[in-house]
Amino acid sequence: MxxxxxxxxxxxxxxxxxxxxxxxxxxxxxxxxxxxxxxxxxxxxxxxxxxxxxxxxxxxxxxxxxxxxxxxxxxxRKKVMQQSKKNFLQKQLPQVFNQMELLNINFNELEEYYREYETKGEDNETIK
Amino acid sequence: MxxxxxxxxxxxxxxxxxxxxxxxxxxxxxxxxxxxxxxxxxxxxxxxxxxxxxxxxxxxxxxxxxxxxxxxxxxxRKKVMQQSKKNFLQKQLPQVFNQMELLNINFNELEEYYREYETKGEDNETIK
DNA sequence: ACTAGTGTATTAATGACATATAACACTAAT
DNA sequence: ATTAGTGTTATATGTCATTAATACACTAGT
Missing domain, CATH: 1.10.10.10 (Winged helix-like DNA-binding domain superfamily/Winged helix DNA-binding domain)
Structure with a gap:
């Protein structure tokens, strides 16, 4: 690894x-x-x-x-889910939104990037 | 600080x-x-x-x-902007989207969080 | 009892980081 | 010339996190 x-x-x-x-x-x-x-x-x-x-x-x-x-x-699983979600909402997301402000990226742009990502990584089976 | x-x-x-x-x-x-x-x-x-x-x-x-x-x-400014944007698009965003998958968060939810963030932090003057 | 596979605990080696000092060099203002 | 403010360089020190090395202890299966 x-x-x-x-x-x-x-x-x-x-x-x-x-x-x-x-x-x-x-x-x-x-x-x-x-x-x-x-x-x-x-x-x-x-x-x-x-x-x-x-x-x-x-x-x-x-x-x-x-x-x-x-x-x-x-x-x-429940516990990890809770921890991860808390971290995501309280740490990761605010940082991202803050960065968007600094870079003058609006929400529409963000959506474009999301769609792009969605398309690219079409190998999602969650559980094999 | x-x-x-x-x-x-x-x-x-x-x-x-x-x-x-x-x-x-x-x-x-x-x-x-x-x-x-x-x-x-x-x-x-x-x-x-x-x-x-x-x-x-x-x-x-x-x-x-x-x-x-x-x-x-x-x-x-131009340089920092470029560097930051590159980092944002190639590092930060993919991580976030990946995390969304793991947490079963879809894009509509993300939009909710964004609106919420937008409302809360209404002290944006960019340049004082 | 033996053995192979497991975790446990202690100690050591390394390196990054931050700090503390100090001596030095350049610049601007007086 | 002097002074105060700047950056530059070098060395030493201490602390801490990380990783590694090693010896030890437990468990299951035979």
Whole structure:
């Protein structure tokens, strides 16, 4: 997996996990890849993966069975959805709208870009 | 000035300068605050401000007269506008649209949020 | 009991960042 | 000439986040 340079790797791994939960790839009590497995897969140190998992565990997104692995929590999807939506509405969107002001982009333009994006990325199956 | 904790201060200072250029607060050949002045103002070490200014100078946004100060470059606004717009279209927007997919937010909803934002922040004078 | 696979914990190495100092050089105003 | 204000350069320091290395402990299956 390729990581961006401007954010900690463990944060990007966290995001990866969250997205898979949102996409429905992993449901309640499904097992997520083991720390070592994911570390190899992503070409990263196991501790880096562990840090991501620890954070997710602290937030009750995943839970752990010692010696066995990590698993998706009961209400993980709901929780991730809420967190993401909150972040989207309170952080991301205001920044975007603010930037639009600075760049003199109105809502009609935004719609054009949206339609464009919609057309381009026509590979949306949500759940495979 | 209050800084966020998740980005280097010198990057945030850079952003501050760029935004003031976009807003029209500083035009061609206007002088920006001196390194020492801005450092005091923002309660930060002069070297931190200098780092921001150096970056901006490397990108031909500002230029320097030794012993006198830093000034806004001829085509600074145009340049910043281009850079910001490129970043907006190629980075920010795709992320937002992607996030909308994950959160099942359609374009009509987005419009609602936009109208809401439009109403709330009715203190837009662009140039004072 | 053994083994392979899992997580846990401690410590170390590295690098980015911000700060603190200080000495220096240039410019404008007096 | 002097002074005050500017930028320039260099060095040292401390802190913190991130990642890596390593040894340890638990669990299941045989």
């Amino acid at each position: 390729k990581f961006k340079n401007d954010r900690p790797i463990y944060i990007q791994i966290e995001k990866f996990i969250r997205e898979n939960i949102l996409k429905g790839k992993w449901g309640s009590d499904d097992r997520v890849p083991s720390i070592r497995e994911l570390a190899v897969d992503m070409e990263v140190n196991p501790n880096t993966v562990m840090r991501a998992y620890s954070e997710l565990q602290d937030q009750d997104i995943i839970y752990n069975k010692r010696g066995i692995g990590y698993f998706i929590n009961e209400n993980a | 209050k800084f966020k904790n998740d980005r280097p201060i010198y990057i945030q200072i850079e952003k501050f300068i760029r935004e003031n250029i976009l807003k029209g607060k500083w035009g061609s050949d206007d002088r920006v605050p001196s390194i020492r002045e801005l450092a005091v103002d923002m309660e930060v070490n002069p070297n931190t401000v200098m780092r921001a200014y150096s970056e901006l100078q490397d990108q031909d946004i500002i230029y320097n007269k030794r012993g006198i100060g830093y000034f806004i470059n001829e085509n600074a």
